[in-house]
Amino acid sequence: MTPTFPSKLPHVGTTIFTVMSALAAEHKAVNLGQGFPDFGCDPQLLDAVDAAMRAGHNQYPPMSGWPALREAVASKIEALHARRYDANTEITITAGATQAILTIILATVHAGDEVIVLDPCYDSYVPNIELAGGVAVRVPLTPGTFRPDFAKIAAAITPRTRLLIINSPHNPSATIWTDAEMRQLQALLAPTNVLLISDEVYEHMVFDGAQHQSTARFAGLAERAFIVSSFGKTYHVKRELMAWTSQALDYNPWTYWRDAYVHQESSSGQVH
Numbered sequence: 222m223t224p225t226f227p228s229k230l231p232h233v234g235t236t237i238f239t240v241m242s243a244l245a246a247e248h249k250a251v252n253l254g255q256g257f258p259d260f261g262c263d264p265q266l267l268d269a270v271d272a273a274m275r276a277g278h279n280q281y282p283p284m285s286g287w288p289a290l291r292e293a294v295a296s297k298i299e300a301l302h303a304r305r306y307d308a309n310t311e312i313t314i315t316a317g318a319t320q321a322i323l324t325i326i327l328a329t330v331h332a333g334d335e336v337i338v339l340d341p342c343y344d345s346y347v348p349n350i351e352l353a354g355g356v357a358v359r360v361p362l363t364p365g366t367f368r369p370d371f372a373k374i375a376a377a378i379t380p381r382t383r384l385l386i387i388n389s390p391h392n393p394s395a396t397i398w399t400d401a402e403m404r405q406l407q408a409l410l411a412p413t414n415v416l417l418i419s420d421e422v423y424e425h426m427v428f429d430g431a432q433h434q435s436t437a438r439f440a441g442l443a444e445r446a447f448i449v450s451s452f453g454k455t456y457h458v459k460r461e462l463m464a465w466t467s468q469a470l471d472y473n474p475w476t477y478w479r480d481a482y483v484h485q486e487s488s489s490g491q492v493h
């Protein structure tokens with residue numbers, strides 16, 4: 222008998238990326254749907270990877286990433302946004318931003334928790350929330366301008382809201398949250414217990430003199446935020462995905478994973 226099983230994500234159809242990429246290929250159009258760079262990555266990066274492999278750096282890294290890399294990320298954030306994260310406890314390297322977001326959601330969202338997403342949003346958010354047993358609450362961005370509508374966000378917050386996910390610079394509109402909007406969000410969340418995922422994977426794709434307002438710049442947001450960045454986006458190396466998250470919370474999702482894993486292994490008697 223061929224086994225069958227009910228889908229855990231029955232509502233997920235073909236993703237918009239798949240649809241748009243197929244259309245772009247068919248019509249030989251510029252693909253603005255999915256970020257395919259049409260140029261190679263910096264030869265210095267290739268040389269550095271080659272040199273590292275030849276120097277024998279091929280072992281399992283620590284769970285949260287190589288200390289030197291975490292330190293470099295902490296220094297970069299400090300240089301750009303004047304907030305110092307502890308490279309040992311607050312920076313975690315992941316296999317791409319997509320994995321970082323899934324891991325944060327799985328580690329923080331309990332069954333029945335509500336997670337607010339601002340529509341339109343990156344299409345992995347909602348399936349991730351559903352896999353965690355959470356309920357996605359879709360709040361539309363302002364039609365036309367794609368700016369956050371704080372009255373609507375405020376109205377969506379309930380005692381069951383665990384997380385809010387924001388994305389600036391925004392995919393797909395390229396809208397960048399202003400300093401005033403970040404401060405407004407800070408004030409809105411201040412009396413709440415809501416955690417924040419700040420998806421900042423396009424942080425370096427900012428034009429016309431605009432400035433990326435990282436959540437790291439706002440103390441009242443940073444204390445409740447997981448900030449997600451992406452080497453894949455920044456260095457346009459899509460295949461060798463790497464990303465990091467930084468959080469000033471007294472809680473590290475990867476510690477949670479390690480503990481849950483060890484616990485599971487010990488209770489099934491398979492500790493090695």
Ligand SMILES: Cc1ncc(COP(=O)(O)O)c(C=O)c1O
Nearest residue numbers: 317318319343392420422451453
């Ligand atoms: C808003 C947003 N977040 C995250 C990602 C995923 O980043 P990564 O390629 O590092 O997994 C994407 C990719 O398209 C994206 O558009």
